[in-house]
Amino acid sequence: MTVDQAPVRARRLRTARTGWTGLVVVAALVVGGGLLYDAVAVRTGHRARPWRAETADRLATVHLDDPVVQISAGAAVLIGALLLGLAVAPGMRRWLPLRQPGAVIDRAGVAALLTRRARQLDGVSWVKIKVRRARTRVTVAGPADPAEVQRELRTELARVPLAGEHRLDVRTGRARR
Structure with missing residues (x-):
């Protein structure tokens, strides 16, 4: 921003x-x-x-x-x-509002965008992303530097013009077998 x-x-x-x-x-x-x-x-x-x-x-x-x-x-x-x-009937919980009034984006789309970017990074062997209304939690596994992953994903998330503050939490975890 x-x-x-x-x-x-x-x-x-x-x-x-x-x-x-x-x-x-x-x-x-x-x-x-x-x-x-x-x-x-x-x-x-x-x-x-x-x-x-x-x-x-x-x-x-x-x-x-x-x-x-x-x-x-x-x-x-x-x-x-x-x-x-x-x-x-499903409600509007799966949508995130954008800066432009009336515009929304699907949470799964934001998660797919961040997942694709995280998998492109060197050292990321596994990634799990959970997008909520005000926070995105990313869990990565592999030898990648979490600070570098967070920097790259924050840049990618900044490309999406979300309305309001949106936190990005990057954590390290073990890869699933």
Whole structure:
């Protein structure tokens, strides 16, 4: 990083599902809060709200083969499937933000770039790289000088315009068999 390139405070990446999650949480709080208020009111000796009494009477008389019940159950299943799909969908954790707003790079790409450079160095027989959000941990094995490896990898990492500070830790280890 040169002197004229000050580190940019990188905002955490958010997925498109964040808005949907907020909407579901607000809806659940409103509905749950209303039900809780009415349940507490009934337990403290007050009468149930008219909407609750009407709903209880209607549910006591409606049959399972009623189209309204079937449509409501189908809608509940679809909403549940949508929420389940959003819950297991991959998020944005594998991406690192770049200096240019909205630009990102895959962590595996940064790891591959550093791995390729480390294997080009003399004396490196084995390398393992773990790229995280604010730190990259490199473990090398072989007779290579760790300070030289760190210098070369820091130069290579500086070519990637990452937003914010990014630490590079180089460690020595034993080669896997």
